[in-house]
Amino acid sequence: MGSPTGGDVVTAAVLIIGDEILSGRTQDTNLRDIARYLGVHGVDLAEARTVPDVMEEIIAALNALRDRYDYVITTGGIGPTHDDITADAVAAAFGVELYEHPEILGMMTARWGDQLNAARRRMARVPVGGDLVKNPVQGPPGFTIGNVFVLAGVPQIMRGMLEDVGPRLRSGAVVLTKTVRVEGSGEGAMAAPLEAVAKAHPTMSLGSYPFFGDGIYGSNLVLRGRDPEELAATVIELIAALEAAGVSGGREVESV
Amino acid sequence: MGSPTGGDVVTAAVLIIGDEILSGRTQDTNLRDIARYLGVHGVDLAEARTVPDVMEEIIAALNALRDRYDYVITTGGIGPTHDDITADAVAAAFGVELYEHPEILGMMTARWGDQLNAARRRMARVPVGGDLVKNPVQGPPGFTIGNVFVLAGVPQIMRGMLEDVGPRLRSGAVVLTKTVRVEGSGEGAMAAPLEAVAKAHPTMSLGSYPFFGDGIYGSNLVLRGRDPEELAATVIELIAALEAAGVSGGREVESV
Structure with a gap:
């Protein structure tokens, strides 16, 4: 059947990024949380994809989804370790560079002092032209660029970040x-x-x-x-x- | 990172079909169960997609995935109601017709007698060239055609059907x-x-x-x-x- 029609329809896709979902190690719950959150805001979740932590896969899926739907919400891959490549992939998909966002760098310096190593600094990187998504839970913020919102994979943090996504969405008629x-x-x-x-x-x-x-x-x-x-x-x-x-x-x- | 390489790599994708997942009504657990099952059988789950109960969406996703991976496993949309269109979509994707499989029809006649109405008969339909996937739990079997396995969405039934999928898979080196x-x-x-x-x-x-x-x-x-x-x-x-x-x-x- 798909979503109901009639009234103003606003669509979104979810892109879940992470080997841990595809290996069966982790049970994803973010899709359901995002679907419900979007529903309350009058946005229809039209598709979801889960891809591994592989650059070309993330880029290809992100470009397919952001061309087709009003919004894309990604989860996962924004931590400090080498397998966290979402920011790199999103920047590449938009054809822009990453830079260290001064606000995040300031927060991290205050938090870590001289323990602010290269790995942690990775989490301060945001694509040029991007804007921050508040993280009320723990750790650095997410970001948004174009019609894409880049959120954490840890469910508690993801849910916290979502609260800063809703007010930025164009709302359709609620289902x-x-x-x-x-x-x-x-x-x-x-x-x-x-x-x-x-x-x-x-x-x-x-x-x-x-x-x-x-x-x-x-x-x-x-x-x-x-x-x-x-x-x-x-x-x-x-x-x-x-x-x-x-x-x-x-x-x-x-x-x- | 993606999956480990080295050794014989066999890949699969999961296609989850159902409005109820995208509306947030239902928490999917089939992806994780299938991922773990495939892992034990030496098959890497490389991608997953969730699409609504919309014919063109199912066909497009199925064709994209079956071209790219060794196997595709679908869940959902094989019941008797009007929103259950997976069999129609799979047949259309393969460019073949559906027919009423005599074995399923026989099982259903034995079960339902003169209560075997048009809706229930829908569940006896299998694409020409397809083969059955045993259902040890309840209701009619799933089916397979080409490199695609079509399973139920109800988790208990899906898990039961999976047991008849493993023996048919070419196994890679187990991760x-x-x-x-x-x-x-x-x-x-x-x-x-x-x-x-x-x-x-x-x-x-x-x-x-x-x-x-x-x-x-x-x-x-x-x-x-x-x-x-x-x-x-x-x-x-x-x-x-x-x-x-x-x-x-x-x-x-x-x-x-």
Whole structure:
């Protein structure tokens, strides 16, 4: 289905940078956090990619995504070690140099004094033409250049940095979500009424997410749209369509 | 860094299909499970993409990935509802038709009898030239065509289907992992010795994954390589290089 249409649509992509995700060592949670954050700000997350800590891979993915979407948010690869090459890759993608940002260098000098070694100074580097993204948690800031926001990979820090991203985004109409939960019926019984209701509301997005286990099975039918009145009416319509198809017990629940 | 080189390298990509991931409704865990499974089978996960339930997006991503990597594993979008369009998209990407697979249809008829409606029959469709992927958990099988494996999105079912994927993969040399944990030092102090050791072992991959919280901070230095003797020797070399740089207490821990 993709995102609901109708109203002003602003799009974003997430670029997750890091061998640790692709090796299975680390469970990414940043994508979900960013998706939810963007949703609240009326921005649709349209695509996500995960690439290794390899210069050409980061550059190619970043250029593909920033050409296509209104915004790109990257996570990971901005630390002090040799495998942290995101700043280099972003600068190369934009065809600009990196320079040591005086504000970051000042913060780092205050923090580290004569322990401010070459590795730590790497984290003061920002592409020419870039601007800082505040880091309220720990360590140096992220940065933004063009339509790209470069955030940390550590989830606590990433979430903190996100708070300085939202106010800079052009907002679209916020996508609202409602969920109809049906227990004791399979998706196969719900598919026809769900499709009929989806077809009657072409700007909305209706999806079915089955669950089973603990002796309970069924599906959460998720309705997403930008018009609150249409959304509320569609919930009632869907429950009625399910009942007409012999699927009873559908009820609106808190969306998760 | 990317994956270690040296030895026979077999690559794969994961294509996650589903609005529910991009809306932030669902936390994906399949990527990590697949990454670990592939690692055990000597296959490097080189890239992952997440796309919405939109035909053209799935086709474009699938064609880009299957051209480039040895294998592609997709998750999601193979249920009975209208938003489940993965089979259609895979068939379109390969330029073939879908047909109702007699084996699946037989299973479904046995299960559903005269309740086998049009929606459920959708799940019996397989691209011409495709082969089935066993589903030991619940519901109809997945399928494979060319170098693409099409699995369910529900994690329990996806993991079950994976067991029928491994035996069909050409195996590369397995990547082995060791972890050196350092507490009480920041990454900035470890960067120089870590980089020096990384440069001395160009076919290996060394990364730094900092942690903090609960009053403990430090970093897990992860070493990955295909040669077990070189890997073991490099752990000792790294701990020594850290100590020489004034970072003590590095110790090998169980890799997670």
